[in-house]
Amino acid sequence: MTKVLSKKDQLFELVRANPYISQQELADQLQLSRSAVAGYLSSLTKDGRILGRAYVLPDRSPIVCIGGANIDRKLRSLAPLQMGTSNPVSQHESYGGVARNIAENLSRLGAATRLICAVGDDAAGQSLLTHAASVGIDADASLHVPGALSGSYTALLDDAGELVLALAHMELCEHLTPAFLRSRQQQWAHASMTVADMNLPLDSMQLLLDEAKRGRTPLIVVAVSQPKMARLPEDLTGLRLLILNQAELSQRYGKTLTHHDEMVTAGRQLQAQGAQDVMITLGDQGVLVSHRNQGDAWIYAEAAPVDASAVVDVTGAGDAFVAGVCWSLSEQPFDLMRACRRGQQLASITIQTTATVAQHLHPTLFDEEPQCIPT
Template sequence: MLKRVSALIIRRGLSTFQNDSVFRLHPSVSQALAEKRPVVALESTIITHGMPYPHNLSTAREVEAIVRDQDATPATVGVIEGKVHVGLSMEELDFLAHCAGSVKVSRRDLPYVVSQGLTGGTTVSATMIAAQRAGIPVFVTGGIGGVHRDGENSLDISADLTELGRTPIAVVSAGVKSILDIGRTLEFLETQGVCVATYGTSKDFPAFFSRLSGFTSPYQVSDPDKAAQLIESALSLGVHSGVLIAVPIPQEHSATGQRIDRAIQTAVAEASSQGIAGKHVTPYILRRVNELTLGKSLQSNIALIHNNAKVGSQIACALSKRMKEGKSSDALHHPAKQSQSSIVVIGGMNVDFIAKGKTKTLQFGQTNPGSVCQSYGGVGRNIADCLSRLGHRPTFISATGSDSNADAVFNYCKHMDTSGVMRLEGQSTATYCAVITENGELSLGLGDMDVHQQITEQYVSQFETQLLSSTLVCLDGNIPASTIKYVCSVAKRHNINVWYEPTNSEKACKPFLSDAWKSLSYTSPNLAELCSMNKTLGLQTPEVLPNSLEQVLSLAVALSRPLLEHLHCLVVTLGKNGVLVCGEHHAGSINMKPRKEAKTRTLCAVHYPALSVAAHETMNVSGAGDSFAGALMAGILQGRDTDTCVRMGLLAARLSLASPHPIAPVLTTHSIEPDRFEKHSWPTRRFMWID
């Protein structure tokens, strides 16, 4: 049940969405999104609570027709018998319009309405959740909720405002309903970090029935393309807050100020005297104002909704056009994919300085000839970068300072989802300096990694919904042991696969300081790190590591055996000797598919020799292991067989070694596709049983 409820607010992709047990995507909406055509989300409380029948049904149909006339696809959102529908058929619209016992569904109400199989109309906040999950960036409504009059005492503040502060959707509305405290509403939106702009020639902020509220917007956009530019920038920044585009009601339908104000004052007073509160206030006041104005307010309401639908559709079309012409960022080209997160990566994000000598040996205490380049690394960042280049959209959680190094690394990582990376005042962004010899061997490394200690359990817990929806969680050894323990505890409770990527022998032991390691599914240590893991558990390890391949493989198998009592799969990286994959025997190889449950297994190991790389071609050794791990994870998530997964990893590592960057910018799914290479070109693997 917990996973089902959590799924309502977890960002996931279109393919998952279509098969979801709670959400339903109408075929017309699904097709439009797949073809990257403009889609406009529409709310349904206007049908269930905003207007009387038959005006509610006719208006809903008219609004959808307007959207289609502008060459966009309407996606009216509603809850029908516990299922959240994004896009409704004519029969479903009619059902909602006639449903007498429908619920007004906000974010708060979604879990209960779904669990009880109820029917209802979605408010702005609930519609935003569904639209963002489906990958629809533009949502049209009449007017948003806000701070109610006397809200400073009652604290009656609409969930629409907080939703705008945490959900990256563009909301097109006629400003804020005039029955509310508009000044305080705008102040609250500013506090929530919501970008507000008036559509048209002025900054005057509209008030639903009226073009003027007496307040101004911070910004103004004059046409659909300018609005699309604003939305594009907001989504590209990954700031996790929405945009409010306030569209004034057409002049000819603007209500006369004094008449509407008197009606509102009367309705508000009546609602207060009758004890009407909460979500019942707005429907009551709108209905009463319509009665007091002899239907004039309803006519204005319908007119402004029609106008919003037209403007919002034009904005959605402009945004879609920018995407197709390549004007927007890669994330916007795949809005549904942007919300997809089948993997979470938690770890370091660094600025790297790589100094490579031009001689076989380096002389300490004097200046050596060489070259120095700047790149961007961090084990967690490298793995997330690799996955991002291989068709995934991992949620990356990390921490940086608020300095020029942070600006540089964020600018470089625009192709990644960095919305989970916090920037901290007074902290320095992690930096790493590696000095390598002419043949690529690491001579000396220095790192300032203190900021990684800020990736605390408390910070990571904010992403628990993403953790619960993930297929795999990857942790790097730079994060605190307490954070590793927390993630492992969540993984144990919810049967989530965790990959631990150690960064050195000292940090390799972090999960093994407690029983947290028993909740790991995968880990990829080198031989020294594997020794450290065993030693932390009190097991005997050699003082000196062997040199011959036979002895290395024998030791790696022996040290892997006790860890496989709980781990699903262990990948031992052996440098020039390749990799050793240990785990459950399956069809002459290792079963690397994500583990679903613990069971008795027959264990084996497979050794894969490394791919040859000429010494003069080696430019950077800092990211080869991370490239290998990231590509291996990508193969596992794609359901590839073990040989293919490992070979993808080896090819990615080879590309990394030949690049000045830890993750080669030329890395693509095509560049590491093993089928591109002749089978006989692969070094022969070696199979071994584990007692």
């Protein structure tokens, strides 16, 4: 005799089949009200059968992203910039922050994703967390700082869409202290992968490295700017992968690096300090990639081809690259070149859109040939 499932169990099976199904879709398929669906989801969460608002199943460990979340403001000049005077610009606002951008890319690609960040008690902070939940990111472990303004990032782009100047107000990340991270250890200790941006304080970066040494969770660290390279500890033992650009590498190395052989030498120094692998991004010139599993090899990967006329703006491309790398490594942990190619594919999609995170990403993206995505 076939057992008839209760509505609660039917809902659970739908979530198991598609962890990113919306409440409205659940309501339509089960012929329930939205409030009834919300009640069943709450009950399943209390039972431990699903975890958090992203409907993450207990056997589906999330990728945990720790670091910056803020409001992005992009100002793009309508004509060649002239210094010392007023320039007409267009303005676009979106959600940003390195860790948050990586998390959104990953979630849109179908990965179970958790974000640990700091927001103020203002409308921007509430909006950041509401938006995270709407795209499937579990941000429940994030810190709310009373009386503080949420972070902001203002980018000035020239008339070709290239970054001229960026102003980052990221003071709230200073509250992501070791004590706070320990208070959220349950939320990140069992991740399938931890991705940390270097908005975190130095001692917090050290804590994550120490935990990575002891556990099996891969740690990927993402540089965010030259000044914040000072937040990268000297001993990098436990670090699975460090992703940084040419200028950030030069900052760490203590001299300007211009040739590939110089950058490889500096990258090998990072490996000697404990990093298993290093990716050095060179913008539209490609990526230099180490691969310790292939001896002392370093490989140069050309950038994915993009017609210059298709470039809208480059904001978010670096974060998209990191997300593509992380998604790929979560599926195939030792194939660094495939991860690099997928990162480049995601970056090329992003620079062809007006959004910091391309809105047309989906879980089967990497099953397809690279293509342009509508803006």
